[in-house]
Amino acid sequence: MSLRLDAASLSLNGHRILQPLTLQLAQGEQVALIGPSGAGKSSLLLLAGSGHRPDGGNVQLLGQDPWQLRAPALRRLRSRIGSVYQHPPLPALQRVVTAIGAGQLGQLSTLAALRRLLWPQDVAAIRDALQRVQLGDKLWQRCDRLSGGQRQRVGIARVLYQQPELLLADEPVSALDPRLADDTVALLCADARARGATLLVSLHSVELALAHFPRLIGLRDGQIAFDLPRAEVTPSLLTALYAGEQPATADEPALGSGIRIAPC
Numbered sequence: 001m002s003l004r005l006d007a008a009s010l011s012l013n014g015h016r017i018l019q020p021l022t023l024q025l026a027q028g029e030q031v032a033l034i035g036p037s038g039a040g041k042s043s044l045l046l047l048a049g050s051g052h053r054p055d056g057g058n059v060q061l062l063g064q065d066p067w068q069l070r071a072p073a074l075r076r077l078r079s080r081i082g083s084v085y086q087h088p089p090l091p092a093l094q095r096v097v098t099a100i101g102a103g104q105l106g107q108l109s110t111l112a113a114l115r116r117l118l119w120p121q122d123v124a125a126i127r128d129a130l131q132r133v134q135l136g137d138k139l140w141q142r143c144d145r146l147s148g149g150q151r152q153r154v155g156i157a158r159v160l161y162q163q164p165e166l167l168l169a170d171e172p173v174s175a176l177d178p179r180l181a182d183d184t185v186a187l188l189c190a191d192a193r194a195r196g197a198t199l200l201v202s203l204h205s206v207e208l209a210l211a212h213f214p215r216l217i218g219l220r221d222g223q224i225a226f227d228l229p230r231a232e233v234t235p236s237l238l239t240a241l242y243a244g245e246q247p248a249t250a251d252e253p254a255l256g257s258g259i260r261i262a263p264c
């Protein structure tokens with residue numbers, strides 16, 4: 001099992017953010033996490049990636065409880081997990097080649113990691129990852145000269161280069177235009193499928209979730225509203241999930257407007 005939550009709950013600053021949640025992701029599964037703003041999607045992804053410690057229940061990552069591990073073992077475990085953020089934390093003065101190369105730092109010794117930060121290495125593989133997100137010409141660009149959408153794609157190139165066993169992505173395409181967003185989610189799915197990696201992706205776009213993922217988890221008020229195969233996610237379930245909310249941003253195309261249903 002790649003990810004297992006057993007009644008795992010989360011409180012932050014005295015507020016209950018996630019009610020006790022139980023879910024499992026088998027190796028190679030591809031799952032979309034949807035729900036209204038404030039539902040707890042980012043918090044769940046952080047809990048799943050050992051960024052937050054549960055205040056109840058248990059989290060197992062790639063078969064291990066991260067909170068029972070000593071620092072070196074925890075570092076090794078985290079190096080097998082990739083995270084994509086809505087706003088990737090890229091150092092302003094760093095070049096794109098170095099930012100992507102940092103994806104593998106966790107797998108290196110301290111000395112090798114330091115060397116890699118000073119001198120870009122493995123440039124051909126890094127360029128390849130960058131070309132896959134259609135940014136091949138930005139290899140030597142400084143990160144503070146990138147647009148928001150380009151920063152998101154550099155964050156994605158970084159995990160393509162890292163090749164993690166479990167990938168946790170929080171709104172990875174929110175700054176991309178609809179066509180590029182569709183291509184990029186398809187790329188993440190195809191890469192994970194080719195490597196047998198597990199994918200959990202939060203998305204505001206229900207269309208993208210339905211188009212690319214065989215299993216959808218709906219989260220609302222810190223609780224799982226449904227956890228179902230794509231075919232069983234009905235319009236009435238979606239209406240209830242987003243009651244009082246808009247399920248997709250205004251510039252995203254409506255259902256049936258050309259986004260393809262990909263076999264995941």
Ligand SMILES: Nc1ncnc2c1ncn2[C@@H]1O[C@H](COP(=O)(O)OP(=O)(O)OP(=O)(O)O)[C@@H](O)[C@H]1O
Pocket residue numbers: 012013015017035036037038039040041042043044
């Ligand atoms: N550090 C924190 N301390 C207290 N409350 C927090 C903290 N971080 C998040 N929250 C609250 O937890 C709830 C869930 O937030 P979270 O960011 O996980 O939701 P989300 O579903 O990812 O939202 P969005 O789609 O808008 O990004 C929100 O009500 C938020 O205000």
